Amino acid sequence: MSTTIEQADVVIVGARCAGTAAAVPLARAGHKVVVVDKTRFPADTMSTHVLVPNGVQELQFMGALQKILALNPAKTRYLTLHDDDGLEVQERFKPFSGIDYGLCIPRDQQDVLLVEAARDAGADVRERVAMTEVVWRDGRAAGVRVKTRDDEYEIQAKLVIGADGRRSRVAAEVDAWTPYRASKNGRGFAFRYVDDPKGEDAPSAFQIFRAHGNQVLVLPACPAGRTLVVNMTDAAKIPGIRADPEAGWQEMLDLDPVLQERIGGATNMSSVRSTDDLSAYYRRSSGPGWALAGDAGHFKDPVTGNGMRDALKFGRLLGEAAAVTLHDPAELDGALRDWEAARDADTISTYHWGNRESRPGPSSPLVREVLRTFSGNETPNLSDTFNRARPIEAIITPGRMVKGLVRALRAPGADRRAILREVWGELPAEIGARRHRLLDGFRSTRSAGTEREGWDVGPTPKPPTFRPAADPVGAEDARSAPVAAD
Ligand SMILES: Cc1cc2nc3c(=O)[nH]c(=O)nc-3n(C[C@H](O)[C@H](O)[C@H](O)COP(=O)(O)OP(=O)(O)OC[C@H]3O[C@@H](n4cnc5c(N)ncnc54)[C@H](O)[C@@H]3O)c2cc1C
Known part of the structure; x- marks a missing residue:
């Protein structure tokens, strides 16, 4: 075992959204920042990678946006929603920092430019370097041990940031692996790239199609003309989709004639990728000399399309906070x-909203009527949920819910008893989500009605070991061919 010991101010494990976003302000402030990632970039990862304007602004803050725009992505200014009972919503996104469009950049193309932005800021980003353990001194995290194909060495630092994703080895090392609150997902994801059969006439919109319990996203992507189609369906259907992906795809199209009309004529450009492993959670994310950023500390159901936004934003805020407190351990902690x-x-609002949206099954008459209150106005409203312009509870307000309820009860042929039963059943979730945001304290473990039992974040990850590059890799990174696996 090598006895080499290096000194840095901060060591960051993971060089995608959270890790690079944290590295940039720290390096800009003149600190010595070492970022290690077991992968070699460009490399893909399991994600449907939609980024709303509120997230795109983070790319601008870290200096990555210009190069990302040079990839010629579609710039998406609208959100539309179509429900199978004829509901149509079309809204223009609220701009953030002058950015009025969302992006959808394949992760292999996006993340390599995040790595470049971190390097441009002065961070030392090392690829194919795997963190194996956290080093402790006097009860504080004081660095990490890392492994390359041929070597093993120690990097000592005042701060260790785990930005190493859902299967965070750093979380395991700091004894924060088991979430203190979590919720099982009800939806799984099945997605693929297609060309856009509408070509130049395609709407500049992230489109949501809700039909018979499926929620399907049609996302203009990168380069313009490519489209990512995401079927957010009952997680129980994912094993069947894995067994016969094309039949699963056809079933998705057959369920919704409007979706069929939109993308039925498209040429498939990739195989169908799928996952049903999407439990949402919060882990303890800070302690003496350590922090967990991005998915390492918190994951919410990707039905919300907010994971990268939060990893980028709170990666940046972590870097900014640490940059001015690194000199004093107590201040830093x-x-x-x-x-x-x-x-x-x-x-927290988006976490609870994701848990609720993740429930499988068709929209009830009540949900449809609440959604209908958003139609007929192009100004941002429903889109503020994805765009994180306001907490969900300030968008789906009690007034809006009452309006939807009255409409649902008055609809011809309404099953009023079923609607009132639903209201009664939903109340604890509504109250719980509001109470959690406004009243519950730091790291509250009081569960709320939106949370589902049976969550699973898998076994504690073992230290990564290197494999020859040609070897098969884990399902999550199947297209990225990283050189190390857990
Ligand atoms: C199916 C799915 C769909 C999604 N869709 C969206 C979406 O549309 N929009 C959105 O905003 N978010 C989406 N997300 C969430 C989003 O992908 C994540 O929130 C985001 O990738 C988190 O970034 P991160 O930097 O925290 O971690 P990751 O992107 O997971 O990066 C972690 C990095 O750490 C490295 N690493 C891990 N362990 C080690 C180690 N021991 N040593 C060195 N390096 C290590 C890995 O190689 C990896 O590069 C989706 C997620 C899933 C699963």
């Missing part, structure tokens, strides 16, 4: 705790 509390306050 206080800043890390405040950062974690701010992340929780900002994400």
